[in-house]
Ligand code: FES
């Protein structure tokens with residue numbers, strides 16, 4: 001990332017800090033929170049319908065979607081392979097420093113060339129050892145005389161459109177390569193280190209799981225001992241960025257900023273930001289670590305969650321603190337959230353609700369459903 005962009009974003013972040021601090025302090029004083037303008041009624045059928053899921057998967061393939069943080073590809077040959085919207089993809093950093101993304105399928109008979117993450121000098125197919133460069137060129141075919149007339153230049157890995165922005169590698173599988181990204185701030189800085197990646201499958205619709213991250217109306221009741229003692233109940237800021245959004249969860253200790261002159265206020269360590277990068281990615285920025293959480297719909301009632309966890313600062317000490325914080329925050333609260341969302345999934349066919357009602361305190365979710373519905377129509 002060019003230096004001027006980074007510095008520009010730091011200046012922006014400071015201005016943002018001051019306005020965020022003031023908005024939070026005002027809410028604390030008044031006992032208020034950011035509220036949306038409308039109540040949204042989402043048909044429950046939209047969480048259960050196979051055809052709706054197919055349309056959502058098609059959307060996930062036609063818009064730019066974060067595939068992994070840039071920091072997950074730190075050096076030449078670093079790669080990440082996973083399925084995105086049902087399609088196996090392989091992201092790799094080339095010798096020229098560029099991140100490329102390919103369909104993860106050998107051009108001989110389709111075997112996947114890599115699994116998980118690692119660092120490679122070339123990709124050698126495990127089946128018959130056709131070999132591809134980091135730039136996707138077919139370099140070697142064992143016993144090439146068995147393929148008379150094979151034009152190796154036409155059998156390179158098939159690229160998908162990829163761009164590195166905001167500290168993330170975005171892919172657009174099938175859509176226009178010039179599709180615009182939402183105007184979000186830089187979310188992950190290049191010097192941040194990925195110290196953990198995790199993958200798990202959950203028995204819950206991807207949207208129900210997503211919704212749990214982007215409202216603070218449940219904090220006191222779902223998290224009485226994990227988050228509520230440190231945070232506020234139903235006191236959040238909501239900021240919209242095109243189809244994406246950010247919700248801010250302040251900690252109680254942010255009140256100490258009342259005594260700090262506005263221009264000197266810094267909010268780092270005093271709140272959690274959760275960015276929803278439309279459609280299916282969440283970036284949670286905590287005091288010392290950041291999670292890039294990708295939700296892959298597998299069926300109407302099953303989701304794969306992929307999480308990249310990064311230290312916010314560089315150096316051994318910052319890394320140790322990030323790991324400690326991750327271990328502290330990451331367990332109880334996440335278990336409590338999973339319990340409520342899987343409970344919703346189990347009752348979703350009960351016939352009790354034809355719609356789910358999202359109120360004015362759940363305005364990030366309202367924004368998500370409005371934008372999702374509009375995108376599926378367009
Ligand atoms: S399928 Fe890859 S070399 Fe045969």
Ligand SMILES: [Fe+2]
Nearest residue numbers: 212222223337
């Ligand atoms: Fe929660």
